[in-house]
Amino acid sequence: xxxxxxxxxxxxxxxxxxxxxxxxxxxxxxxxxxxxxxxxxxxxxxxxxxxxxxxxxxxxxxxxxxxxxxxxxxxxxxxxxxxxxxxxxxxxxxxxxxxxxxxxxxxxxxxxxxxxxxxxxxxxxxxxxxxxxxxxxxxxxxxxxxxxxxxxxxxxxxxxxxxxxxxxxxxxxxxxxxxxxxxxxxxxxxxxxxxxxxxxxxxxxxxxxxxxxxxxxxxxxxxxxxxxxxxxxxxxxxxxxxxxxxxxxxxxxxxxxxxxxxxxxxxxxxxxx
Numbered sequence: 001x002x003x004x005x006x007x008x009x010x011x012x013x014x015x016x017x018x019x020x021x022x023x024x025x026x027x028x029x030x031x032x033x034x035x036x037x038x039x040x041x042x043x044x045x046x047x048x049x050x051x052x053x054x055x056x057x058x059x060x061x062x063x064x065x066x067x068x069x070x071x072x073x074x075x076x077x078x079x080x081x082x083x084x085x086x087x088x089x090x091x092x093x094x095x096x097x098x099x100x101x102x103x104x105x106x107x108x109x110x111x112x113x114x115x116x117x118x119x120x121x122x123x124x125x126x127x128x129x130x131x132x133x134x135x136x137x138x139x140x141x142x143x144x145x146x147x148x149x150x151x152x153x154x155x156x157x158x159x160x161x162x163x164x165x166x167x168x169x170x171x172x173x174x175x176x177x178x179x180x181x182x183x184x185x186x187x188x189x190x191x192x193x194x195x196x197x198x199x200x201x202x203x204x205x206x207x208x209x210x211x212x213x214x215x216x217x218x219x220x221x222x223x224x225x226x227x228x229x230x231x232x233x234x235x236x237x238x239x240x241x242x243x244x245x246x247x248x249x250x251x252x253x254x255x256x257x258x259x260x261x262x263x264x265x266x267x268x269x270x271x272x273x
Contacts, residue, residue, distance in 0.1 A: 001108075002053035003029060004115035005082070005141055009051075010034060012140040017043040021062070040064070041073025049134060051080045056224055057089035064093055071096040078102035078134060082122075084161065084221075086228035090125075090154045102130045105153035109160050110142065111216040118142055123160070125153030158232055161225045162241060164217075168261065169244040171200050172268030175208065179269065185209070204262050213256075213263035222261035223248040 002020070006029050010016055016034040020026045023036075030036050037043045040063045044050045050070055054060050060083055064070040070079060074097070081093060084107050094103050105125035114120045120142030124131045131146045138144045147156045174197065178188030185208070192201035207213050226245035233241070251257075251267035 001112065001115055004112055005051065005053055006034065007032060008115065008118055008141055009137075014137070014140075017047055019043050019063075021059075039068040039073070040070045041068050044070045044073035044077055044079075045075060047077050049078045049080055049137060050074060051082055054083045054085075055221065056083075057085045059083075060085050060089055060093065065096060074101055076101065078104060078130065080104045080106055080134065080138070082106050082108055084157050084225055084228070085154065086158065087151050087154045087232055090151050094150055102126070103150050104130060104134060105150045106138065106144075107153055107157035108142065109157065113216070114142065121145060121160075123147050123153045123156035125150050125156070155232070158225070158229045161222075162229050165222055165226050165229075165244045165248060165261070166240055167197070167200055168204075168264055169240075169247050169268070171197055171204065172247065172265045175265065176268050176270075204265060207260075207262055208265055208269070211266065213260040213266065215258060215260045217261050218257065219248060219259050219261045219263055220252055220257040222264075223252050223257075 003025065006016060006018055010032050017037050018026050018029045018034045019037050019040050026036050052060060052063060052070065054063060066072065079097060079101065081090065081103065090105050097103055103126060106122050108120040108122050110120040118141055122138050122142050122144045124144050124146045125148055128146060131144065135144045147153060174192060175188055178191070179185065189201055189205050192198060223245070226241065226248050229241055230238070230245060247264050247268060248261070251264040254267055256263040256267065
């Protein structure tokens, strides 16, 4: 996601400094016109806006904290945090930044194709003036939706991803029920095409029938997001999300971590799928 966003910004005419923990991953961006720096701190010291796009809270800590991190290097830059890391990690990052620095909490809905085409949904949390200042930049990546103060963006992303992991679990169990009751898979898909799951059923049918789940949104990341959702929901009586999380964990433990998150369907349906 980070490389696609970076390519999109380059194509939109922006000057770009890049850093990746795996230097080889930055090479295509350098070839496309970006300038590679040695540390996140160096990038932050020279940039007007610093965009972070990493896998999880631990990765965010790695690139923002310590003497080589974004927080140490940033002077008057705005930090635009676009990863799905949850509300606690976002609050931790805010606490590291000086009071006169800006933070936009702006995770995205969408995957590689949307990043490449500039059609992401960007849930922006932060002061309205800051959101407005950086909307022209972020609009090259997709639609900016201001959802509230810092923290609201991460909260909005957890809500959005709760629907993703929940719906895929319901779809899998509906398919498993049809299988158990003796319906052919074709008949079950035809039935689902008349329901509220019609779009998802149609989208996933080829993968279920072929057993191929090319990754757009890795299952391991979906499991991580389910974990973040349940951590954030501590004290709230959620009953469907723990079940969705359990299916994702089972699929990950079965060796499907690198497949698309929809490969959880293969796990739910079992070997007879």
